[in-house]
Amino acid sequence: MEAKMKRCVLAILLFIPISVFGGDLEDGRAAISSRDYAKARTLLTPLAEAGNPVAQNAVGVLYTEGWGVKQDYSVALAWYRRAANSGDARGQYNLGRMYDNGWGVQKDHREAVKWFRKAAEQKYSQAESILGAMYATGDGVDKDYGEAMKWYKRAAEQGDPEAQRRVGFMYVEGQGVPQDYAEAVTWFQKGADQGHTGSLYWLGRLYHEGKGVERNRDKAETFLKQAATQGSKEATEYFALQRNILQFILALDSDKDCNQRKLVNTELVIPPTSANNFTAVERWTLDRCGKPTFYRVTLNPSPRGGTDFKVGPER
Structure with missing residues (x-):
């Protein structure tokens, strides 16, 4: 019966013109971006019910955040699961987040890893980064810094700023790779160029200490101040106490x-x-x-x- 239902959904998707889904889908996603959540729900829910996995994931986000609807993790979980089972990488990632945090379901790191991996194998950078974090902490998998670094780098090479910070930190600590401050500076710079707070802090710190780069107090102060103004307590402390x-x-x-x-x-x-x-x-x-x-x-x-x-x- 389940296989039959899946074939029916697939048939529906095949015979509805892409433009029908495309217009409403893009309008719905645009409504989320403009914070018109009621409009987003109106446009996206019919598409989700018709089996569009992108819309299913988007509706899940509305229920996770309580945007235009009453926050309900159980409902969000159901929508993410439908999207994930259809192969949508964002749905798989978000389903993993629900298991990782215990939102609407009992916390289960192994189940979270399963879904993060499915999304990561589709080169979804956020999933690659968080899968790396699971290996780094040993949540749901055996701790393995080499495997963590592998997934961090995949995400970082796609431009994910948090992954770039994590790669830099692994080089600072020598986790999964030989310690290499110059390589750390390279990755922190990539994250800092995107305004990532953690990368700004670490880049400022390495410039201050002259590790991996020629010591430059002016650059250090610039990066640390920027990180501090973005809310980094680490940067605030380091900047104040080092001067x-x-x-x-x-x-x-x-x-x-x-x-x-x-x-x-x-x-x-x-x-x-x-x-x-x-x-x-x-x-x-x-x-x-x-x-x-x-x-x-x-x-x-x-x-x-x-x-x-x-x-x-x-x-």
């Missing part, structure tokens, strides 16, 4: 009350270290507040243009 932190302390206003500072945007909380290993900021908070305390490194827009970094105690 002379006393510059930031001197930039504080005259308000001496350590409980009154208003901190905005990207904030990083760092616990105090031992008394024998105080940083300049910890010494400052000790002097101002009378005891070791948590502090924040906060990124603030500068009225003079550019960026100011200010420090203040944790309240």
Whole structure:
């Protein structure tokens, strides 16, 4: 019966002119891009019910995100499964995500890997990247850095910025490949060129440390600031603590009350270290507040243009 139903669906798809599906499908996807989710649902649902796997995946996304419909992982799962069983790579990837996260179904990393692999074998870059991550962490498969690197590189070579960061990190750590900072810089640069936050952070860090590239503090600062403004706590911390932190302390206003500072945007909380290993900021908070305390490194827009970094105690 199931095989018969599949043949019926295939027949329907074969005898409906592509232009009929094409126009509504593209209009539906465009409606998602323009955030007109009600229109997207109206256009895509009939196509999905008629067996169009691209539309089935798109409707699944609407239910996953709660766009134009009440969020319902179980309904989303059903649509992804229909798309995946029809061979749609995006549907296979999204079905894997549902199993990986336990959305609408019991969490099952092995089942997630199965579907990620099906999509990755169709050269869907996001699936290649996440399959690499599964091998790197050992979720659903035996941990294997060599296999992780293989899938990361496949995605990275297609221009996936997160995969490019992951390839760079593997070269930094020497996981699955010999440690090679110059090669890491190459891949971080590719990700940074696409504005990827993690790649910007790592590229700035390697320029600062002179690993794989000639040390260049100006470039390091540029990349780290860009990553920090995009919300990278790692970049905020690294940038602030690698420079002379006393510059930031001197930039504080005259308000001496350590409980009154208003901190905005990207904030990083760092616990105090031992008394024998105080940083300049910890010494400052000790002097101002009378005891070791948590502090924040906060990124603030500068009225003079550019960026100011200010420090203040944790309240």
